[in-house]
Amino acid sequence: MSKFRVIGRGMMDLVMTLAISSIPIASGLMVMHYHQDSKLRETARVSAKEAIYSVDLSINRLHEAATAAMPYAGSPCETAKEYLLKQIQDVQYLRALALVVDGRTYCDTLVPPHENDLLYAAQKSPVKLIIDSSASPNAVRVAYQLREGNFSVIASTHGTELRNELRAFQTGVVLLLEFGDTYIWADGDSRDAVRPSQSEFFTTEHSTKFGYTVKVGYPEGYAANERRQAFTQVLPSLALVGIITGSIFYWGVFRQRRSRVRTAADNA
16 A cells, blocks of 8 residues: 555656746746847837938928929929929939829820829828829829918829838738728739738827828738747747756755654654
8 A cells, every 4th residue: 555655656746847837937938938029029119219210301302392382383394394394303312293283284204194094182191192193104103282371383293202101110010001991012013903811919009291192011820820929939948947846845845744754764
């Protein structure tokens, strides 16, 4: 009977040792999981705010160009066009400038010129994505319209300018800029059959200055892949801590048992 009791105690000690050893491993994995998710969530949040800042700066260059050209709105095209063309030549960021009176484009550096139906007086945002226009087939242009009474100036640039801003984010997040019903992201735009995946840690920010929305998120499966990589990096260290913890526990149990045996022998 004592033999079975010894075996039972030995098995109990082994089970307890394994359980104690697993505590630092399980705790470490839980902390890693929480830290990884918090890091991804914070990166997405910060990326959205930084995207607003950088894209606002980019669009503000169109605003400055339109502001500089506004004094020519209403002037004869023969007088204004020389200045507009010089601006296009001097400012590489600019694709085109156009002057508008009463909703009609009457002077334009773009060839062919802006279509009148591309004007967007009803839109809340002064910025619009123009996709597959006759002047830029199979391409995207970003147009900014500045209004003063019946006069307007439209300044536009290539969509690649915004894409370059989004590609500067090397954090794994997918950033998408939404202008009304149209959108653009680093590798596509509204012409795509489906939007890019942003299902994980999704967040949005709105530009109060130019009226567009930034949508930020990680593609499906990204977080799991990050956890898997982190797991392979920390598991050896956690396993070592678990082995040391279990060894210390087992040694303590062993010494306690030896002490009891000696005490019993002395008393006998």
